Amino acid sequence: MSALILDGKALALSRERQLHMAVDKLLAGGGIKPVLATILVGTDPASATYVQMKVNDCGRVGMGSLRVDMPQSTTTAELLDVIDNLNNDPQVCGILLQHPVPEQINERACFDAIAIKKDVDGVTTQGFGLMAMGEQAFGSATPAGIMTLLKHYDIELSGKHAVVVGRSPILGKPMAAMLLNANATVTICHSRTVDLAEQISRADIVVGAVGQPELIKADWIKDDAVVVDAGYHPGGIGDIEKTGLEDRVAALTPVPGGVGPMTINALISQTLEAAEREA
Template sequence: MSAVILDGKALAKSREQQLQAAVRNLQDSGGLQPVLATILVGDDPSSATYVQMKINACGRVGMGSRCINLPATTTTEELLTTIDQLNQDSDVCGILLQHPVPEHIDERLCFDAIAIDKDVDGVTTQGFGLMAMGEQAFGSATPAGIMTLLKHYDIQLSGKHAVVLGRSAILGKPMAAMLLNANATVTICHSRTENLAELVAQADIVVGAVGKPELIKAAWIKDGAVVVDAGYHAGGVGDIEKTGLEKRVAALTPVPGGVGPMTINALISQTLQSAEQKGILKASLAG
């Protein structure tokens, strides 16, 4: 068996061409230019790199971007004021608060302050609740990107047993909800899960989202499984050990070049959707 490589980099590039055309059509029809506002608090170099990658993606598809850099000393109240200003700005279609923020800031409070129609990164409690209930909402960007990748490669989800390792509010939990909504049977594992290797061995689909390099061992994963690695660590390794997997599993994501590009692509795509919705609202008000 030779695994299908779930190439997120190639898919994101292809989808960017479609997004570029859609942005142009939106503006040609009198709609808004989609503008993504990014908020970076502090001077963490990794976070700065991620923000720049998102700004670059906006530029490639013809979207506008606005980057707000705030010092590490910013308070929760000051950050909330910035978010409120962006909520009120009719030119801004999407708001991204780069995670993580400094420890003294109440990140959840700030996430939830983002207007639901501008929550293109899918981080608000309201957005998660709507998505989990199968209602219209922007999904958390990384899980949404993974779902797009799986759909593109015709990975069967209905009836399959998916094991998600990780329970963060912006990755593990929404990933599990999206898989459940796609009719998979879902097991969520975390730091206190017992018999972890045995649970992973039962999985038709394994999603690594623990944030620890190669915590999930290749030997745990059964032949023919689909392996999705949402981690990225120094040295180009993910959350899942890949030794020998290409010859045993049905499909797997590379690290890098798998999930990461699709995360950014989902964010950009949802910003476009927000702009399209605003364009429809603008037209109806004018009428």
């Protein structure tokens, strides 16, 4: 058996063409040009690269972008002022605060200061609560991208046992909530989980979202499982060891080219949706 490769890169490119058409339609109907504001605090090279990728993706689908760069010494109060200005800017449809921020900043306070209608990265506690309850809200971008990928490849979720390894507020927890809303039976594992291998061995769907290179071993995963790796580490390594999986699991995401492109695609898609709501 050869596993189905869940190609996020190809799907993201296909969806970009659809998004461009939707942007053109919005503008033709008198709507405003969707603009994503990105805030980068500090000079972390990886964060700067991620922000530029998001800016580039906006341009490719005909959307606008507003990049706000702030110094490493930025305080919580200064960042909150910038967010407040963006909340009140009618040209800005979505706001992204690049994670992580310098340690002196209260990241949660800044995330929660983002207006719910502009929270296209799904980072506010209000947005999480609404999403978890099945109400209208923008989902965290990576889990939302994963759900789009699974839907595109007709991966059955209802009644399946999903194990999410990781409990971060912008990845593991919202991923679990989205799977639960799709009628999966969900187990969340983390650093305090007893016998992680046993938990994973029972999973129909495994989501690696723990941020540690190859923490999840290939021989823990049962045959015919669906394997989703949301991790990325130097050398193209994910959170899940892949050796031998392609010959026995039902489907898996490559690293890179699986989850990563869908994260940015979800962010862009939700920015367009925010603009459409305003229109």
